[in-house]
Amino acid sequence: xxxxxxxxxxxxxxxxxxxxxxxxxxxxxxxxxxxxxxxxxxxxxxxxxxxxxxxxxxxxxxxxxxxxxxxxxxxxxxxxxxxxxxxxxxxxxxxxxxxxxxxxxxxxxxxxxxxxxxxxxxxxxxxxxxxxxxxxxxxxxxxxxxxxxxxxxxxxxxxxxxxxxxxxxxxxxxxxxxxxxxxxxxxxxxxxxxxxxxxxxxxxxxxxxxxxxxxxxxxxxxxxxxxx
Ligand SMILES: Nc1ncnc2c1ncn2[C@@H]1O[C@H](COP(=O)(O)OP(=O)(O)OP(=O)(O)O)[C@@H](O)[C@H]1O
Ligand SMILES: [Mg+2]
Numbered sequence: 001x002x003x004x005x006x007x008x009x010x011x012x013x014x015x016x017x018x019x020x021x022x023x024x025x026x027x028x029x030x031x032x033x034x035x036x037x038x039x040x041x042x043x044x045x046x047x048x049x050x051x052x053x054x055x056x057x058x059x060x061x062x063x064x065x066x067x068x069x070x071x072x073x074x075x076x077x078x079x080x081x082x083x084x085x086x087x088x089x090x091x092x093x094x095x096x097x098x099x100x101x102x103x104x105x106x107x108x109x110x111x112x113x114x115x116x117x118x119x120x121x122x123x124x125x126x127x128x129x130x131x132x133x134x135x136x137x138x139x140x141x142x143x144x145x146x147x148x149x150x151x152x153x154x155x156x157x158x159x160x161x162x163x164x165x166x167x168x169x170x171x172x173x174x175x176x177x178x179x180x181x182x183x184x185x186x187x188x189x190x191x192x193x194x195x196x197x198x199x200x201x202x203x204x205x206x207x208x209x210x211x212x213x214x215x216x217x218x219x220x221x222x223x224x225x226x227x228x
Contacts, residue, residue, distance in 0.1 A: 003033065003034045004031045004032060004033055004034075004067075005032055005033065005034050005036075005068065005069055005163055005164055005196040006030060006031065006032035006055055006067075006068055006164070006196070006198075007030075007031050007032075007065075007066075007067040007068075008028055008029060008030040008031070008054075008055065008064065008065070008066050008067075009029055009064055009065040009066075010027050010028070010029060010063070010064040010065070011025055011027070011028040011029075011030075011051075011054060011061045011063070011064035011065070011066060012025055012026060012027060012028075012061060012062050012063040012064050013025035013047075013050055013051075013054060013059065013061055013062050013219075014062045015050075023219060024047050024050045024219055025047050025050055025051060025054065025061070025219045026218070026219035026220050027064070027219075027220065028051060028064070028219075028220070028221060029221070030051075030055075030214065030221065032196060032198065032212075033196070034163075034196060035194055035195075035196055036196050036197075036211055036212060037187070037190060037196075037197045037198075037199070037209075037210040037211045037212070038196075038197065038198045038199070038210055038211070038212045038213070038214055039199050039200075039201055039206065039207035039209075039210035039212070039213045039214070040052070040198060040199065040200045040201070040214050040215075040216065041200075041201065041202075041207055041213060041214070041215045041216070042215050042216035042217055042222075043217065046216040046217050046218060046219065047216050047218075047219045048168075048200045048216055049168055049200065051216065052166050052168055052198065052200060054066060055068060055166070055198065056068075056085070056089050056091055056164075056166050057073055057076075057081045057082075057084065057085050057089065058091075060073070060074075061073075061074070068088070068089070068164065069088045069089070069163045069164055071084050071088070086111060086114065086115050086160060087115060087160045087161070087162065088160075088162050088163050088164060089162050089163075089164045089165075089166065090156075090157030090158050090160065090162040090164070090165045090166070090195070091157055091165075091166045091167075091168075092150070092153050092154055092157045092165070092166070092167040092168070092170045092186070093153070093167075093168050093169075093170070094168055094169040094170065094172040094173055095173060096141070096146075096149040096150055096152065096153040096173075097153065098141040098149055098152055098153060098156075099141075100140065100141050100142060101140075102140070102141075103137065103138050103139060103140055104128060104133060104136055104137050104138070104139050104140075104141075104144065104152045104155075105121065105124050105125060105128065105137040105138065106124075107141070107152055107156055108124035108127055108128055108152060108155045108156045108159050109121050109123075109124035109159075110156070111156060111159060111160050112124065112159055112160060115160065123159055124155070124159055125137060127155040127156075127158060127159040128151075128152070128155050130155070130189065130192075131151040131152075131154055131155045131185060131189065132151065132185070133148060133151050133152065133155070136148060145178075146173060146174050146178065147174055147178035147181060147182060150170060150171075150173075150174065150182050151182070151185065153170075154170075154182070154185060154186060154189060158189055158193055158195070161193060162193075162195055163195060163196060164195060164196050164197075164198070165186075165190055165193075165195040165196070165197045165198070166197075166198050166199075166200075167186060167197065167198070167199045167200065168200045169200055169201060169202065170182060170183075170186060170199065170201075171183060171201070171203065171206065172202075179203075183206055183209065186199070187209060197210075208227070210227070211226060211227055212224070212225070212226050212227065213225050213226075213227070
């Protein structure tokens, strides 16, 4: 069997209570191979962020099977899932979600410190250098531009050397030129780390840069194609 980093079978997600109950995901089958880059497209409300949350172990599927990086998510409780995510899964969001009271270096070191790694700060410094921020390690988020904050978020997502990198509209809050630099950086760092990447985007140019494009509509996969 080829090694799949993501293997989702008939995944369903129902959220909210009646009458606001929504079938957000309605039977998702998705297998993603090691080292692949996948763009996740679809209209607003189609379930992209929800699918990412399920695949990243942030949200539990209501039904179906999710296996990620060799872990059966349904077999893990919340705590085990949180531990399992560390070191396996990195996440970059549209709003960078940096801790405002911590410097760039501290923000990047946090996941390693949580994992009890002794060399957290030297690895965090190396990762910040790799995203071009060697001269900004002591800056607080409020002292950084949007593009710089997203670089810090990328460094934080990759510092644990995850097998899987998720990005939810990583350029959504940036101007076009900065967004394009951030995308270059994301692809460069993905290639260098060998991580499998799933990127949610509304930007067709960004989607074209991925090896595979998966389209969602109304909680279902409606298209799945590989770049020529
Ligand atoms: N906690 C919740 N309770 C009820 N419905 C929810 C909840 N969270 C999300 N939904 C619904 O699930 C659907 C999918 O939401 P999701 O955020 O995954 O969409 P999306 O494809 O990421 O959209 P966008 O492009 O706007 O970010 C939406 O219709 C949303 O209203
Ligand atoms: Mg979304």
